[in-house]
Amino acid sequence: MVDLVWFQLLSAALFVIGLYGVLARRSAVLILMSIELMLNAVNINLIAAAAHMEGFGSFSRFDGQLIAIFIITVAAAEVGLALAIVLRMYRNRSTVNVDEIDLMKW
Amino acid sequence: MLFQDVVFWLLTVVAVGSALGVVLIRDLFRAALLLVAVFVAVGGYFVLLNAEFLAVVQVLIYAGAISVLIIFAVMLTRDVQQGNPPNRLQIPAVALAALLLAALVTVAVDTQWSFLPEGERQSVELVQTAAVSDISPETLEQAGAAGESAAQGVGLADLLIGRFVLPFEAVSVLLLAALIGALALVRPRPAPQDARASGAESASESAGAGAAGSEAD
Amino acid sequence: MNCVLGPDNILYDTVLFREVYNFVGQVLPCWLSWFVAGFVIIFLLVNAVLLGAAAFSWMERRLIGKFQNRLGPNRWGPFGLFQPIADMVKLLFKEDLTPGTADKLVFLAVPVAMVAPVMLMLAVVPFAKDTALANLNVGVLYILAVTSVTSIAIFMAGWSSNNRFALFGAARGVAVLISYEVPVVVSLLGVVMLAGSMSLADVVSAQTLPFIIVQPMAFFVFVAGTAAELNRTPFDMAEAESELIAGYHTEYSGIKFAMIQAAEFGGVMAASGVIVTLFLGGWEGPAAHWLGWLWFLLKTMAVAVGFIWVRATFPRLRIDQLLALAWKFLLPVSLINLLATALEIYFLRDASGVLTRGDLGIMTGINLALMAGCVFLFGSLVREKVRPVAPGLPPGVTPVILPARESPARDLPAGETD
Numbered sequence: 001m002v003d004l005v006w007f008q009l010l011s012a013a014l015f016v017i018g019l020y021g022v023l024a025r026r027s028a029v030l031i032l033m034s035i036e037l038m039l040n041a042v043n044i045n046l047i048a049a050a051a052h053m054e055g056f057g058s059f060s061r062f063d064g065q066l067i068a069i070f071i072i073t074v075a076a077a078e079v080g081l082a083l084a085i086v087l088r089m090y091r092n093r094s095t096v097n098v099d100e101i102d103l104m105k106w
Numbered sequence: 107m108l109f110q111d112v113v114f115w116l117l118t119v120v121a122v123g124s125a126l127g128v129v130l131i132r133d134l135f136r137a138a139l140l141l142v143a144v145f146v147a148v149g150g151y152f153v154l155l156n157a158e159f160l161a162v163v164q165v166l167i168y169a170g171a172i173s174v175l176i177i178f179a180v181m182l183t184r185d186v187q188q189g190n191p192p193n194r195l196q197i198p199a200v201a202l203a204a205l206l207l208a209a210l211v212t213v214a215v216d217t218q219w220s221f222l223p224e225g226e227r228q229s230v231e232l233v234q235t236a237a238v239s240d241i242s243p244e245t246l247e248q249a250g251a252a253g254e255s256a257a258q259g260v261g262l263a264d265l266l267i268g269r270f271v272l273p274f275e276a277v278s279v280l281l282l283a284a285l286i287g288a289l290a291l292v293r294p295r296p297a298p299q300d301a302r303a304s305g306a307e308s309a310s311e312s313a314g315a316g317a318a319g320s321e322a323d
Numbered sequence: 324m325n326c327v328l329g330p331d332n333i334l335y336d337t338v339l340f341r342e343v344y345n346f347v348g349q350v351l352p353c354w355l356s357w358f359v360a361g362f363v364i365i366f367l368l369v370n371a372v373l374l375g376a377a378a379f380s381w382m383e384r385r386l387i388g389k390f391q392n393r394l395g396p397n398r399w400g401p402f403g404l405f406q407p408i409a410d411m412v413k414l415l416f417k418e419d420l421t422p423g424t425a426d427k428l429v430f431l432a433v434p435v436a437m438v439a440p441v442m443l444m445l446a447v448v449p450f451a452k453d454t455a456l457a458n459l460n461v462g463v464l465y466i467l468a469v470t471s472v473t474s475i476a477i478f479m480a481g482w483s484s485n486n487r488f489a490l491f492g493a494a495r496g497v498a499v500l501i502s503y504e505v506p507v508v509v510s511l512l513g514v515v516m517l518a519g520s521m522s523l524a525d526v527v528s529a530q531t532l533p534f535i536i537v538q539p540m541a542f543f544v545f546v547a548g549t550a551a552e553l554n555r556t557p558f559d560m561a562e563a564e565s566e567l568i569a570g571y572h573t574e575y576s577g578i579k580f581a582m583i584q585a586a587e588f589g590g591v592m593a594a595s596g597v598i599v600t601l602f603l604g605g606w607e608g609p610a611a612h613w614l615g616w617l618w619f620l621l622k623t624m625a626v627a628v629g630f631i632w633v634r635a636t637f638p639r640l641r642i643d644q645l646l647a648l649a650w651k652f653l654l655p656v657s658l659i660n661l662l663a664t665a666l667e668i669y670f671l672r673d674a675s676g677v678l679t680r681g682d683l684g685i686m687t688g689i690n691l692a693l694m695a696g697c698v699f700l701f702g703s704l705v706r707e708k709v710r711p712v713a714p715g716l717p718p719g720v721t722p723v724i725l726p727a728r729e730s731p732a733r734d735l736p737a738g739e740t741d
Contacts, residue, residue, distance in 0.1 A: 002114045002154065005214055010118055010151075012210035014125055014144075015108040016203045021129035021275050023199035029134060030181050036172065037125055040148045043164075062262045065160050066270055069262075072167055073277045077284035079172050083179045084288035090183045101193075109357070135482055139429065142475055162464045170471025172503075174497060177478050181494070 007048035007091050014041035028086045032079065039048040043068045110154055117154075121147035134180045138173060145169045159262060327355040339456050340364055347666045364456055368442040376585040377407035382624075383631050385586070390635035400442035411581060417579035422485060429483035433686055434575070434582035436476035441589045443469040448596045449524050451606045451615030462523040463515055467508055470552060474500040475569050480583075486572040492570025495560045495642055502646050503558075506653035507548035510541040513657075513664040516602050517678070527605035532683040535602040539687075540660040540694045542602045546629075552647070554587065560642050575683030595626035617698050628634045644705070650706045656697045664691055 014037055021034025050064020090096050124143040131137050145168040152161035266274050328341045344360040351359065379398070381404060388395020398405035422428055441714075447462045449455035459465050474497045480491020515521050517537065518529035535542045550685030551558035554570075562570030574584050599605060599622040606615030640648070665690060671682040678686075 001156075002110055005133050005267065006114065007155075008152070009211060012214060014121055014205060016207040017125045017129055019197060019206060020199050021202040024196050025129065027134060029176065029183060030129070030137060032179075033128055033137060033176060036168070036176075037128065037144060038139065040168070043160075044148060044151055047152055047155050047160060051157065061156065062265050065157050065262060066265050067315040068157075068160055068281050069163065069266070070273060070277055072163060073281065074121060076167055077281050080174055080288045081284045083175050084291035086179055088180060089318070096183045100239070104215070106286070133426075135426075136429065139475070139479065156460065158461050159464070162461045166468035166471055170468060170474065171501075174474050174501060175479070177475070177482075178497070181482070181490075186513065196697045 001051065004048055004052040007044060010077065011041045011045040011048070014038070014044070025071075026099055027087065028096045028098050028101075029083075033080050036075065036079070039056070039071055040081055113150070114154060115145045117150045120144075120153075135177070138177045138180055141176065142169050142173045145173065325354050325363065326351075328524070330689075336730075339367075339454075352463050364446075364595075366703060367456070368445055370443050372441050372589035372593070373585060374436065376588035377411070378411065378590040379627055380407050380584075382627065383634075386628065386631045387635055390632075411611070414581035414584075415578055417577040419579060420574075422574050424485040425574065426483040426485070429479050430574075432588070433476055433483065434481040434579045437586035437588070438582050440469045440472050440476075441586050442505055443594050444590075444593045444597065446601055447523055449527060449592070449605060450596075452612060453524070454526060455618070458522060458524050460520070462485075463511055463521040463526070463601070465473075467504075467511070467524075471500075471504060473552070473637075480571040480575070484571070486574050487571045487572050488567045488569075492562055492567045496554065496562075496571060498642075499554075499558060499645060499649075501621060502649040503548040503551040503653070504656045506544050507552070508655070509661055510544040510548070511601070512661050513538050513541045516664055516668055516685075523600050527600055527607065530604045531680045532687065533602065533604040533607075536687050537683050538660065538692065539690055540656050540663065540666075540697065544657045544660070545600060545602070545633050547648075547653060550630065550633065551597065551649070553590050553594055553630075555591065555630055557640055558645055559638040559639060584666050590625065591627055591630055593641040595623045595630070598626050603637060628663070638730075647705050651714050652701045655701055656694075657695055659693065660690070663690060 018034040018037030018041060021037065022031050025031060025034070046064045046068050047061075050061040051092055053064075054061045089101060093101060095101070121309065122143050124140040125145065127140040128137045128144065146165060149164040149169070150160040152158070152164055326344065327383075327434060328344050339413040342359050343363045344356050347359045349518065385395040385403065390437045396406040399405045399409050446456045446465055447465055448457050449458070454645070477493050477496045481491075481496075484490075514526060514534055514705045517534065518526040520526065520529070546619075547558075554562055556663030562572070567573070572580065575583055596619070599619060603622050603626070605622075606619045608614065611618065664686070668678065671685060672678055
């Protein structure tokens, strides 16, 4: 199997790209996509660590996969809700750019 | 092994390249398609890591469902002509991301990650492969007893409805709540008849749901 | 030289790949054997899809002809058997148009994205005993995952064409795909529980009694859902030619259109193969150990003919009827089937968790009774309520009563027919 450190570097790269997307983009849909990128990076990290730690003590690779499954499920719920909010926002304000949604700012 | 290394680096080119495309490309629709490429590549990593079930779930849920939702949102919000403009925080965002990347790389490289002696590593890998394919018991016996518990021990489903049954149920309740919440959010509400006339003006000023509902109709 | 694929390799279960690799590895260097074995697999998959598509297009045109009391293709070869070849040649030499306003790159990627899932789907279907290209232990889920990618291809086609008919077709198609995926997944869970495994080979060998008898509800839900996902006629809102020209592939022509069409026809064959594997006993039959492929092929053909028959018989549904069918009928029925199957397995299995043929027989009886009840109960939910016209009119609307018209056929001059 490929060394764990490579998976971690990859995971770090994807996470950082996602972070940049969240911070530097205006479109709410794209921010959501970037969050999905970050969650995927976390999943890679978890599963890689679990696969490499297999047989270490009582650890099995399913422990890591289980957390990944929960993350995927929560991500699905999150995307459904967030996109509903984005659609609502678009109907009310005719924009999905987050810096124009400043109603709560003042 | 060479084959797995080649696959890993090919997947890395696809994943990181597409991920960069997602955050840099102006066309939102293409960004969503590149996101699908990232999801599929991540599924490929899961196969490399002996997590076939996760790989299939990744493709089924992320590439098949979540990305479809995202593409629907891209289409329905019709902001594609305007594209995907960066905001004023461009430079701080790059700086922060670079800082975090540096920190993560330092931690990942500096830490001692080997958990097992090299000899045991091999046999564990063989047992892992055996758990997902039909290897004869003789081959398994040759693998030694180091990782035997991993193959014959508890599986994913045993954990899910055994030790982790509480989070499992909590997640299912969460899914139900999200389902109902999403429905309640996007459902056009029946507006009172008189609000219809002033709906267009008031909707742009207030986020009042009743007026907006009439506009959406 | 002397390359042998060890059991520690992740491609070890890909039986055909392993055999080809070990065979070629006796003479060729190892790195070349990888490529040779890989190309053999790819060659087989591509040709399986293309051959399946060609056979299905001939069968469909011929049979629809019979159903509609006409001949169908009959000029080229015996029974018009070479018609698909002629079609292919025609499509290859047609001009390959790309709309000027299209998103060229995405437009170009669509045919590939359409064909790929069909090929990937065929990779896990066991054609005979031990003859699947890959015997995955998550085979059933894999098929669902791979086919779900089709919705993205449909979206790409609709969006990149920059044509409102294409976009409408894509939006409808994806709405249908999402709605029907849920009951399909839930209906398959019953099969997976009965077999105790998600590997397709295990599902086949668990069918001492074919699951179409044991799981009639799951079978009908799965077939209806598959027909919807393949855009077959009672559910083909996405390409309803009387409303949307050709739906999401309106703008495609030439070789790209040929590929989309091949994906569609090949998809029907592949889906028939999956239905046979999951519900009709796969390769099982008399002398299955050496005639298994024949039984598989015959059953697949029979299911494909069933799809054609349905297309020739039923009119197209409206989009709201289509979605109502998925959410109000198929989903509750499949959920009830899941619950019933789980309870039956729980009470009928013996200590080691094995279900005998007699147990399956008992389950058959219960499930058939349940199915009758479900069809009666949920059928009333999706039934169209015909409102009486005159008393139900909203206030302020006066009914316009048209003068009685004579049949238009009588107005035609003598000698002309309609």
